[in-house]
Amino acid sequence: MADLVEPIVSRQSPRFRFLLERREVLGAVFVAPAILYVFLLVGLPFLLAVYYSVSAYTIYDPSWRFVGLANFRQIVQNPVFLETLGNTFLFTFASQLLGLVLGKFGALLLLRPFPGRKFVRALIILPWAVPIALASIAWEWMFDSLYSVINWTLVALGIIDRAQAPNWLGNPHLAMLCVIVVNAWRFFPFAIVIFLAGITAVPPDVIDAATVDGAGFWRRNYQIIMPMILPIVAIGLIFGVVFTFTDLSVVYLLTNGGPVGATSVLAFQGFQVGIVSGDVSHGAAISLFMLPVLLVLVIGVLRFIRRREI
């Protein structure tokens, strides 16, 4: 093979060379493998998912029979699904809000130089860096019904009694609170990093000029810095929302959707129905309910990217 190729290259057949010297040709050749990979393993599967959702496909009966919107109709009529839909929005909204507040606050702290700042930053990044599955089981252990360190501390401080210690993951409301907190905990370091990147990108003379003109701390923060970093924060937020809205690992590991479906979210239910029960068509239909939200977010990303290019 090498023998065959070698002489052509060394003789540098004018046509071959001419082609690769053209920017567009080399550009297309260079970008083709990435596009092809993504098309074959993201584009096609996506279309397949759409088709599954309107078919009667299960792993036991892999038929491609078209059933129209019947799957969607059955799903929407199921009260469990409606609860799941509500959970998903609550879970996403609450954990992103909490994450953003913590992130903004943490970024303000880290903006100021102080001894050991690098070390503190390294610690604060941890929840985002460490695989979420591993961090989730650490939290599961902290929420343990008997050996919870949180309960131990609350009892030791005299806030609660051992007998009425909360069963964090066993109570529907507390379980929801737990998955929200763990998700916010996982994302706020990312928010800090995004805020910091945005704030440090603001030219110092803009801030100086504002200070000279008499703008105080809050004014500088909310009328000058915030509008300037808004695009970058928006992109960070969109990422956060996409990954929270479509995540199942925290829920799967902490509560397994329970107790009695109280923390079941769309991605988790799609997994349960489509993979665990093997009802691929209904699972795909459930997953596709994530699509409208994703589309809105993607359009949001595009608008922000475009605006920044101008």
Add this chain to the structure above:
Amino acid sequence: MRRFVGGVLREVPFYGAVAFFVVLTAFPFYWMAITSFKSNSDLYNLTNVPFWFNEPPTLEHFQYLFEQTLFARWLLNSLIIGTCVVVITLLAALPAGYSLARLTGRGGETLGIGIFLTYLVPPTLLFLPLSRIVANLGLQNSMWSLVLVYPTFTIPFCTWLLMGFFKAMPIEIEEAAIVDGCSRFGAFIKMVIPLSLPAILTAVIFTFTLTLQEFVYALTFISSAAQKPVTLGVATDLIRGDIFFWGEIMAGALIASVPVAIAYNSFLDRFIEGITGGAVK
């Protein structure tokens, strides 16, 4: 003196807030670490203060992990998966990132954004069709399914990252090489790649950590214990029936977390630069 005390007092809320954040983020990992070194009798005794060692620390959980479980195998699996995905990703993303930054002009911009957007397509939308595709390829229950599927998010991610770096690189270097008689392809291989080794290293580290962090595809495709990557193995396979071996689980989680945490922290600035730079410049 009074001014000094006043200064210290004024700093108290600030350092208090910093301490709050540090405890919030680091405590679960402290808890992971201390659990993994505690003896079982210490762990499961409610009268002990749980925050430190009441009995001498022990390595028994680590010993059990390596001798009685498939933990070492999972580590090896993760290493193999990560390495293969890194190779595939670089082969596709390096030329693609370069092409989108330098060769394709206005259309490349749109294409670049398009590739980046596929990074936003969540695994939970694709896992059903991909699990059927994987099964049809005969890869179900095999870690090679992950080698096939992980590049679907690492390629977009690294293409975007590298595109940002290439855009920031002075174009004169390649132009000089081309003027000196290098072909465009030659300039890429001989000039661009050696000069972007730091960027490539960043891409390698992040590809590797992304494969370690991934959970959904691994959970979906792989059920036989010997094929699991370390994250999945630790999270799902150390539970016997309803009994959680917390010492072993936390020891495994600790070992798998430490390298990722270190890698992330050392490359964080480059990562941010890449993510934001690709969009700005």
